[in-house]
Amino acid sequence: MVSIDVWDASVDFPIFDAKSRSLKKQVLGKVGGKIGTESKVPVIEALHDISISLKDGDRVGLVGHNGAGKSTLLRLLSGIYEPTRGSSRIVGRVAPVFDLGVGMDQEISGFENIMIRGLYLGMTRKQMEKRVDDIAEFTELGDYLAMPLRTYSTGMRVRLALGVVTSIDPEILLLDEGIGAVDAAFLDKARDRLVDLVRRSGLLVFASHQDDLLLELCTSAVWMDEGRMKMRGGLREVLTAYKGKDPFANVSPEAAARLAAAPVSAVEGGE
């Protein structure tokens, strides 16, 4: 059974090379986690006292301002970061999809990169061999797939990476929104595959600033603010509180039905 549990977890980043400023006016920062200055070395408190339980079937959107702690939370949930304080337990195979470029090698071909990236995301060589034709067709990269990755444009790399990412069968899928920063036409094409991918995955956590993608992929949400979990509940409820207005007031009838079917009451972990 797939699950993630986090108990009172905090993640700190001590910054050893911070420079003191000599600005005439003190500038009040609006984004980012708190910077603690009690110790000699400044410490960025990226996450503070996070407790959350996620299980099979959960489709959680992560929202919040720049620097609120979404990416750090995804890394904590994936096991990439250990909590500085508190604890966490992850049961299941995690596919962390944070940066489409990670796991790619400039010097090997597109085909070889498909295999390597698939293995990195927890697939077996056999599974990837079965999927490689389908991925190749989706990317529309044709003969370029035999060329080294360094010859690709940014958009071509994204096509390749998205092709692989959307072909896997993850137990736990942790998506950072970088994946949304693709040209609109291709994202349209990738959208169905993305929705299928999410359907196949046991548990999804998706950090995004894009309401339409959140609506398509998630049923509940967590609002992060200055490293803390400010609210957890149904997607519409949390986004409405975060934005100060209902972002889904004018959605299609089918999307409205989906929203209505989603859980609305806040669950454990919120404030």
Ligand SMILES: Nc1ncnc2c1ncn2[C@@H]1O[C@H](COP(=O)(O)OP(=O)(O)OP(=O)(O)O)[C@@H](O)[C@H]1O
């Ligand atoms: N590797 C790191 N070293 C030092 N500080 C970090 C590191 N990663 C994140 N932080 C800090 O932790 C805080 C949370 O950052 P995080 O990347 O989790 O925010 P985010 O909500 O994902 O932001 P965005 O929406 O801008 O991507 C910020 O204050 C950031 O400066």
